[in-house]
Amino acid sequence: MNSVYASLGTTVFETMSRLAAERGAVNLGQGFPEDDGPRDILEAAARATLDGPNQYPPMRGLPDLRQAVAAHYRERQRVDLDWQREVTITSGATEAIAAALLAFIEPGDEVVLFEPLYDAYVPMVRRAGGVPRILRLQPPHWRLEREAVEAAFSDKTRVVVINTPLNPSASVMSRAELEMLAALCVEHNAIVVSDEVWEHVLFDGAEHVSMLEVLRDRTLKIGSAGKMFSLTGWKVGFACGAPALMDQFAKAHQFLTFTTPPNLQRAVRYALGKERAYFDAMRAGFQRARDRLVNALTAEGFVTLPACGAYFVSIDLPASGIAMSDEAFAKHAVEHGVATIPISAFYANPGAPALIRLCFAKRDETLDRGAEALVRAKRAA
Known part of the structure; x- marks a missing residue:
């Protein structure tokens, strides 16, 4: 075992x-909504199921959905993506996280994590052969303090995992925090796996800044249609990043789930077309x-x-x-x-x-x- x-x-x-x-x-x-998602998106999925096709879609996702993801982030977050080379559809964000860690970690590599954290991160890092280096954030504001963050890095650091907005703390990382972290990643030749599944669930005027905007060539950004549209059971995620990262990521993805149900992909493509x-x-x-x-x-x-x-x-x-x-x-x-x-x-x-x-x-x-x-x-x- x-x-x-x-x-x-x-x-x-x-x-x-x-x-x-x-x-x-x-x-x-x-952590899921009590209401069961927008009726029109459910109907789009039903139509897609009945109309088909329901056979294997492309490994990296349906082209229409990948284009819709790129268009969504271009409009909403000032991130310009090449949908053909920089977007992959996954069976949920957790699968994307697993594929990223398997793709980017060699045995013995150190991975910086911030606590509190999604409970899947540590087992995934260890299963990939990585060594977790966990930095504890402090309530009530859960800020990244430069001195403490610097101390978590070493010459073995290869991956940093962040989650913003952060579950469970309900905090949001600022642009200044992300820029500080980005500078350390460049210095230590590290990749950021940026779990941004809560990017649309923001309050009191808080702004989501994507790490992909701050550290373009070293970030794999992960999004979630389930969180965007209150359809958590659908497990449709997005991984976005520079071609060199995406090519490596896709090799891990193909041997995990290979692909994602085509009817749900078509419904999410419809959903991403919703107005602001x-x-x-x-x-x-x-x-x-x-x-x-x-x-x-x-x-x-x-x-x-x-x-x-x-x-x-x-x-x-x-x-x-x-x-x-x-x-x-x-x-x-x-x-x-x-x-x-x-x-x-x-x-x-x-x-x-x-x-x-x-x-x-x-x-x-x-x-x-x-x-x-x-x-x-x-x-x-």
């Missing part, structure tokens, strides 16, 4: 979802939901951290007067009717701050029931 996977236990995401189902609790843990008003309305809806949940919690004495990107917000347990660890409170809360995620699930090392992550991509009644259950849990803590 492979030791990387043999060492992994059941994820807290699976555990909390199971407990929520068993106890009939509100699930503010798992769709994205504005999506952000406004999520921001309204965030404010509804945060206001309900604040009124009951909870303290939450700033949430500028992605549809998550964190409760600061000590500041809220709760003297429990994040894991203990999460187990306690589900007994009072709400599933949450302890922030330690996003840390590879001990000593995570006592925070609880909540997903607010839910209907009003779900948010209200979740807030009420959290109040009950707080009073009983």
Whole structure:
């Protein structure tokens, strides 16, 4: 058995979802919207399925979709892509991350990661033979500090993985932070794998800056149609980067999933043609939901951290007067009717701050029931 996977236990995401189902609790843990995506995009997928073709599409993705991805990023993020040489469609962003790490890491290479982090990063790096070098960011603003970032690099650094906006912290990296990181990558001859799946989920006027704009020839940017269009189960992702990176990436991609369902690719091509008003309305809806949940919690004495990107917000347990660890409170809360995620699930090392992550991509009644259950849990803590 492979030791990387043999060492992994059941994820807290699976555990909390199971407990929520068993106890009939509100699930503010798992990170997906409660509504099932725009009807017109679903209908586009249905038409594409019925009309066909439904056989293997090209390994790098349907040309129409790759052109649509390039056009989308040219218009939205000032990134000019050659769709034929610099765009590959993947079976979700996680597959793209795996392909990138397998493509770019040699055994023994060091990979800089920033904690808290998506729980797939560390096992993927290790499976590819890399050595994780993990730098811990600090709440409440989770900024990249130059001295600490410099210390994480060495002459063995070959890949840096970033996530902006960052799940679970809901923070957004600034242009200045990205430029500082880019300079270090040039100095150390490192590649950036930039997980930008939350690029359209921004609040309070926050701006998404793509690392691909800052470090054009050394960045592989990853996007997600599932996050853009609230269709997380579709698993359609985009990888974008310079031809030298993309050619190497495609060699790994072809031996993972090879390709992605053609009906979903055609539906995503349709979706990327939506007007800017769709994205504005999506952000406004999520921001309204965030404010509804945060206001309900604040009124009951909870303290939450700033949430500028992605549809998550964190409760600061000590500041809220709760003297429990994040894991203990999460187990306690589900007994009072709400599933949450302890922030330690996003840390590879001990000593995570006592925070609880909540997903607010839910209907009003779900948010209200979740807030009420959290109040009950707080009073009983």
